[in-house]
Amino acid sequence: MTDSRQTGAEILIRALRxxxxxxxxxxxxxxxxxxxxxxxxxxxxxxxxxxQEGGAVHSAEGYxxxxxxxxxxxxxxxxxxxxxxxxxxxxxxxxxxxxxxxGQVPTHLIGNDAFQEADTTGITRPCTKHxxxxxxxxxxARVVHEAFLVAxxxxxxxxxxxLPKDVLQLExxxxxxxxxxxxxxxxxxxxxxxxxxxxxxxxxxxxKPILYTGGGVVNAxxxxxxLLRELVAETGFPITSTLMGLGCYPASGKNWxxxxxxxxxxxxxLAMHGSxxxxxxxxxxxxxxxxxxxGFAPGARKIHVDIDPSSINxxxxxxxxxxxxxxxVLEDMLTIWREEGYGKKADREALASWWKxxxxxxxxxxxxxxxxxxxxxxQYALERLAHHIKPYxxxxxxxxxxxxxxxWAAQFLPFNQPNxxxxxxxxxxxxxxxxxxxxxxxxxxxxxxxDVAGEASILMNIQEMTTATQYRLPxxxxxxxxxxxxxxxxxQELLHGERYSESYSEALPDFVKLAExxxxxxxxxxxxxxxxxxxxxxxxxxxxxxxxxxxDQKENCFPMIPSGRAxxxxxxxxxxxxxxxxxEEGMVLV
Amino acid sequence: MIQPxxxxxxxxxxxxxxxxxxxxxxxxxxxxxxxxxxxxxGRGYNIESLTVSEVDHAEHLSRITIVTSGTAMIxxxxxxxxxxxxxVHKVRDLTLEAVHIERELALIKIVSTGERxxxxxxxxxxxKARVVDATLESFVFxxxxxxxxxxxxxxxxRPLGLVEIVRTGVVAIGRGTATL
Numbered sequence: 001m002t003d004s005r006q007t008g009a010e011i012l013i014r015a016l017r018x019x020x021x022x023x024x025x026x027x028x029x030x031x032x033x034x035x036x037x038x039x040x041x042x043x044x045x046x047x048x049x050x051x052q053e054g055g056a057v058h059s060a061e062g063y064x065x066x067x068x069x070x071x072x073x074x075x076x077x078x079x080x081x082x083x084x085x086x087x088x089x090x091x092x093x094x095x096x097x098x099x100x101x102x103g104q105v106p107t108h109l110i111g112n113d114a115f116q117e118a119d120t121t122g123i124t125r126p127c128t129k130h131x132x133x134x135x136x137x138x139x140x141a142r143v144v145h146e147a148f149l150v151a152x153x154x155x156x157x158x159x160x161x162x163l164p165k166d167v168l169q170l171e172x173x174x175x176x177x178x179x180x181x182x183x184x185x186x187x188x189x190x191x192x193x194x195x196x197x198x199x200x201x202x203x204x205x206x207x208k209p210i211l212y213t214g215g216g217v218v219n220a221x222x223x224x225x226x227l228l229r230e231l232v233a234e235t236g237f238p239i240t241s242t243l244m245g246l247g248c249y250p251a252s253g254k255n256w257x258x259x260x261x262x263x264x265x266x267x268x269x270l271a272m273h274g275s276x277x278x279x280x281x282x283x284x285x286x287x288x289x290x291x292x293x294x295g296f297a298p299g300a301r302k303i304h305v306d307i308d309p310s311s312i313n314x315x316x317x318x319x320x321x322x323x324x325x326x327x328x329v330l331e332d333m334l335t336i337w338r339e340e341g342y343g344k345k346a347d348r349e350a351l352a353s354w355w356k357x358x359x360x361x362x363x364x365x366x367x368x369x370x371x372x373x374x375x376x377x378x379q380y381a382l383e384r385l386a387h388h389i390k391p392y393x394x395x396x397x398x399x400x401x402x403x404x405x406x407x408w409a410a411q412f413l414p415f416n417q418p419n420x421x422x423x424x425x426x427x428x429x430x431x432x433x434x435x436x437x438x439x440x441x442x443x444x445x446x447x448x449x450x451d452v453a454g455e456a457s458i459l460m461n462i463q464e465m466t467t468a469t470q471y472r473l474p475x476x477x478x479x480x481x482x483x484x485x486x487x488x489x490x491x492q493e494l495l496h497g498e499r500y501s502e503s504y505s506e507a508l509p510d511f512v513k514l515a516e517x518x519x520x521x522x523x524x525x526x527x528x529x530x531x532x533x534x535x536x537x538x539x540x541x542x543x544x545x546x547x548x549x550x551x552d553q554k555e556n557c558f559p560m561i562p563s564g565r566a567x568x569x570x571x572x573x574x575x576x577x578x579x580x581x582x583x584e585e586g587m588v589l590v
Numbered sequence: 591m592i593q594p595x596x597x598x599x600x601x602x603x604x605x606x607x608x609x610x611x612x613x614x615x616x617x618x619x620x621x622x623x624x625x626x627x628x629x630x631x632g633r634g635y636n637i638e639s640l641t642v643s644e645v646d647h648a649e650h651l652s653r654i655t656i657v658t659s660g661t662a663m664i665x666x667x668x669x670x671x672x673x674x675x676x677x678v679h680k681v682r683d684l685t686l687e688a689v690h691i692e693r694e695l696a697l698i699k700i701v702s703t704g705e706r707x708x709x710x711x712x713x714x715x716x717x718k719a720r721v722v723d724a725t726l727e728s729f730v731f732x733x734x735x736x737x738x739x740x741x742x743x744x745x746x747x748r749p750l751g752l753v754e755i756v757r758t759g760v761v762a763i764g765r766g767t768a769t770l
Contacts, residue, residue: 125625126632130676133620150676184617184679310670313663 008137008168009038012101015144017044018177021072023063023442024048025056029076030116031103034168048442048471051463053080055435057087057158058461061096062439065422066397066449068221070097070151071439077103078116081162082123086429088158089127093426094244095219097156099147100128106166107135120162129157134164137172145180154187155308156219187307191324196332199279199303199320203333204342206277207350208357209237212260212289215244215425216282216306217326218418224248224327225418228281231334234343236351238358240268242283244425247415257358258367261289262561263407266366266570269559271358273567275300282306282326285316286426287589295566305329366559366572367411376528378405378480378551382412382452385478388535389413389448396420397449399436401457402428404486404557409452431460434477438464441473448476448539455481455508455548462514468544469519476538477546482553483508490556515546524548563589609638609659610685611692611762612669613770617677618644618652625675626654635660635668639694639737639759651679653770657737657760680770688764694740695758697722698731702751710750717743 006014012035016024025048028036039047050056053075060071071091075084081102091098102124105114121133130150132143140163147159203209211232217224225248232239232255239249240260249256258265260272269291272278278300283289285304290296296316304311304318305326312321322329337343369379389396398413399422400406406423415421422440424432437451451458458479468475488503515522521541525534531549538545559570570576616622623642630637639657644650658668665683673681684690698719700710707729714721714731717739723730733743737760744755764770 121621122624125621126628131621182676185676308674310667310674312670314667314670317663 005171005173007171008140009034011140011172011174013038013045014174015141019148022046024072024074025050025059026074027053027056029080031077031105031165050467053083054087055461055464057084058432058435059439060098061091062399062422062436063443064096066419066440067443068419070099073100075102077105078118081118081120085127088124090424090427090429091158092127095156095215097151098158099151100158100160102160102162104162104164107164124160128160131160133162134167137167137170141175142180145177146182188323189325189328191322191329191332195320195322196329197336200333200336202277204346207347208274208276208354210271210275211237211239211279212283213245213248213281214242214283217245217248220326224330227327227330227334231330234337238271242289243410246421247418250416251414252416259410263557266364266559267358267361269567269570270361272297278302280304284311291561292564292566376549376551378408378555379412381480381531381549381551382408384531384535386413388539392448395447397440397444397447399433399451401433401453402430403454403457405452405454405480407557430457434458434461435464437475438468438473441475450476450478453477453479455479456485456505465518465520474542475544479548480551481548482551484553511546511548520544520546522546526550605661607659607661610665610683612656613682613684614654614672614678615680615770616652616654618650619677622677629671641759641761655761682770684762684764690762690764692736692760692762693734694737694760696733696740697756698733698747698752699754700729700747700751701727701753703727706750713746
C-alpha cells in the first residue's frame with residue numbers, strides 16, 4: 001500500500017491488518033457505517049456479525065483466550081457501546097486482551113445529546129485498562145498501535161477506541177506501528193533476580209510447600225505452562241490452581257490437587273491452609289479463593305509473583321513480592337533451583353510426609369456424590385462428557401456460563417493444556433458461554449468447542465445461536481437443565497431458610513424445538529441411560545447441537561467454603577449443612 | 591537451612607490511619623483527572639485535597655498533588671493503582687519518601703467596620719497575609735501557609751467578619767536538590 005492519504009476508516013483497517021488481526025466481532029450502526037463500508041471493499045479482515053453487542057465482546061474473549069491473540073470488537077455509538085460494557089468489565093476482571101472499537105457521533109455534535117450519543121469514554125473508563133477518543137484521522141493509526149500495546153502487554157485487558165464519524169470519513173495519513181511507544185507505560189517483565197533467589201531458597205527450605213497458580217500463567221503464554229510443569233517436576237511440590245488457571249498444570253499430573261477456593265477440592269484447600277510456604281504465581285488472592293482472610297493459610301510464608309504491582313498486598317499481605325511476567329520468573333526460578341542444586345538439598349523427608357498428609361485428604365474423595373439410576377445427576381453428566389471427549393485429547397475447548405454447572409465443569413472436566421478453558425471468573429457473567437464458544441470455534445476451526453451451560457444463563461445470550469448457524473460453526477451446548485438458577489437456589493437453601501425467592505423458572509422454552517428453529521440440532525436426555533447416546537450423537541454431529549440434559553433439580557455443589565469461613569471450614573456435602581450453620585457475618589458477604 | 595528474612599517488614603500498627611501527600615506526574619490530556627478521581631471514588635479511597643495544573647507545556651505534563659488518608663496497606667494500594675494508569679509517569683509519596691514543604695493559598699473575604707475591621711487588618715499583618723482588594727466595608731486577604739496555618743487564620747478571622755473563603759488545596763515539593 002502507498003502512503004497516500006486515506007480515510008480514517010481505511011486507516012483503521014490498515015492498522016488492524018498491520019497488527020495481525022484476522023477476525024472482528026461486531027454489529028453495524030449509523031456511526032460506524034464508514035468502517036463497514038471500508039470492510040466491504042476488502043477481503044483480508046473477516047467480520048463476524050453477532051446478534052447483540054454483548055455477544056461480540058464475549059465472542060472476542062473466547063477467541064482471545066483460546067488462541068492467545070487479541071480479540072477485536074466493532075460496535076456502533078450509544079447503545080452499541082453501552083451493550084458492550086458488561087463484556088468489557090468481564091475482560092478487565094479476567095485480564096483478557098480486547099480491542100473494542102466504538103463509533104461516536106461526529107466531533108461537532110459531541111456533548112449535544114445527539115442521536116445515539118453516549119459518553120463512551122466516560123462510561124468505559126472504570127471498566128477498561130485504558131480508552132481513547134480519537135479527534136483526528138491522523139491519530140487513528142497511532143492510537144490503534146498504542147491500544148494493542150496496552151491491551152497485550154503487562155497485565156492484559158480491554159482497551160476502547162472511540163471513533164467519531166467525521167474522523168472515519170475525513171482523510172489522514174497512516175503511521176506504522178514501528179516506533180510507537182508510551183513513555184508513561186513500561187510494564188516490568190523481568191523479576192528482581194535477588195528476590196527470586198530468596199524465593200527459591202524459601203522453597204528449598206519448605207516442609208509443607210504449595211504452588212498456587214492462576215490466570216497469569218495462561219496469559220504469560222504456553223512457555224509459562226511448560227516451565228511450570230518443569231518446576232513441579234524438579235521440586236515435587238503439590239500444585240493447585242484458581243478457576244482461571246486450569247490447564248496450566250495438567251489435571252492428569254500426579255502433583256495436581258484440583259482447583260482451590262469456594263468450590264475447590266478438600267485436598268487443595270487444606271493443603272493451602274496447612275502449608276508453610278505458599279508460592280502464588282499469577283493469581284490475585286481473590287475472595288473466592290481465600291475465604292475469610294484472617295483464617296487464610298495462617299502458617300504460610302507467602303511468595304507472590306504477579307506482573308501487576310497493584311495485585312500485591314491488596315487482599316493478603318505477602319512476605320516476598322516479585323513483580324514480573326510468570327514465564328520470565330519461572331525461568332529464573334528453575335535456573336536458580338538447578339544452579340544451587342536444591343533438588344538434592346531440599347528436605348525430601350518433610351516433603352514425603354507432607355504428601356502423606358495430602359494423600360489422606362485425597363482419600364476423603366470430596367467430589368463424591370450420590371449416584372442414581374433414575375435421575376441424571378449433573379456430576380454424572382459431566383463425568384460422561386469427560387469420558388466421551390477424552391479421545392479428542394487436547395483438541396477440546398470448553399466454555400461455561402455461570403453458576404453451579406460452571407463449578408461442576410471445573411471440578412469434573414480435566415484440563416491438560418492452557419487456553420482450553422473459557423469461563424467468566426472475576427465478573428461471573430451469565431450468558432458468557434455461548435458467545436465464548438463461538439469465538440473459540442472461530443479461532444480453532446475443526447476442533448470440538450463445547451459450552452457447558454445452565455438453562456438460566458444461556459437464555460441471557462440465546463440470540464447468538466443464529467450467529468453460529470450463519471457462520472456454520474458446529475459449537476455444542478451441553479445444557480444441564482434443572483429449571484432453577486441453581487447457585488441462587490443453593491444459597492437460598494443454605495443461607496435464607498429455603499425461601500426460594502424468584503429462582504425457579506416457571507416457563508422455559510422447549511430447547512429441542514428452539515434449537516431446530518435456529519437451524520441447530522436439538523437433543524434431549526431425561527434419564528441416565530439416555531446420556532451416553534446423547535453425548536455421542538452431539539459430538540459426531542457436524543452441526544451446532546443443543547443438548548438439553550434434564551438433571552436433578554435439587555443437587556447442590558460441594559465441597560463448599562461458605563462465605564465468611566476459612567479453608568479448613570469446608571462443607572463436604574449435605575450431611576455437613578446441619579452441623580455447620582452459616583453465621584450472620586457470612587450472610588452479608590456475597 | 592536458614593530461611594531468608596522477609597523483604598517487607600510491615601509496621602505492626604497497620605490499622606493506624608495516616609495522612610499522606612502524594613505527587614503524581616501525568617500526561618496533560620483530556621480525561622486524565624477523571625481517571626484519577628474515578629479511581630479514588632470507585633475504590634472507596636479518601637481525597638482530602640487535590641490540586642492539578644500543567645507544569646511543563648512543551649512535554650504536556652501536569653502535576654497532581656493529592657492528600658489522602660488510609661492504613662499503610664491502603665496507601666500502598668493507592669500508589670500502585672495510580673501507577674497502573676496508562677498516562678501516569680511518576681507517583682511519589684512525599685510523606686514517606688521525602689522531607690517536603692506543603693503550602694496552600696487562600697483568598698479570604700472580610701466584611702466589617704470599626705474596631706473589628708482594624709483588628710482584622712492587624713491579624714492579617716501578624717500572619718503576613720496580603721490585602722489584594724479593599725472597599726470601605728471589606729477586605730480580601732491573600733494568605734499562603736500550611737493547611738494548619740490556614741485553619742488557624744480562618745478561625746481567627748471568623749469573629750472579625752469572615753464571610754467567604756476559597757482555598758487552593760495543598761501543593762507540595764520535596765526539600766533539597768532531589769526532584770520528582
